Amino acid sequence: MISEQHHASGAHFAFTDRWGGVSAVPYEELNLGGAVGDDPAAVRENRARAARSLGLAPEGVVWMNQVHGRDVAVVDGPWADGPVPAVDAVVTTRPGLALAVLTADCTPVLLADPVAGVAAAAHAGRPGLVAGVVPAVVEAMAALGADPVRITARTGPAVCGRCYEVPADMREAVAAVVPQAYAETSWGTPAVDVVAGVHAQLVALGVRDLARSAVCTLESPDHYSYRRDRTTGRLAGYVWLESR
16 A cells, blocks of 8 residues: 655655565565565566556656665656666656655655755665755755745654664764654663654754654554564655646
8 A cells, every 4th residue: 555645735745565566475565675685577566556556657766776875866857777876865856757765664755845846855764864864855955946944844654763772872873963863762772763853854954844654664564674574675755746
């Protein structure tokens, strides 16, 4: 099943769960990640099914080679033949072009300023949060005419701060950069809340229209979680603007 949100301004956001695809165990069913060991033919079919369910052309979706960094690419169409560049955010001004981000505990960040005609997708795990992928993608949008106060931001299913246990020194290192990410697990050990950190960064940048998913991927059997399962599939978040 795919959860869709259609903003009155013409922005479209969607997040997948793990069901409705053709991948076999341990990737069952709707794995959209092409670099996790799944059958490439199954991934292609899953991506096609997801795109068609959203009214998108499968070959017209822009994917990323995500590396937990802060690099941003401005795109006007799918990548040409050859290796997909290593970036953790993509931005476009092309109406109707869908941007996709893959996750399995990290935070998928979808953004749009329909007035300026700018949309973006970013991958924010703990390293990317600290590296500043969120400020980097908002800066790239602003360079194309977006205004943070007009940006609509949505974050999808991700591991929650109650479940993302880390060593105490790692929590301190993250909190030194993003204090709002400081957290504690439900069993009382050090944790990081990446979603809270992402939202805090967006608010600090001037973004006001924010919403987050209530789903914790580690807790939900309907979603992929790398921390829970290690060998597993990938969810996707999609964003696009209506063609004018």
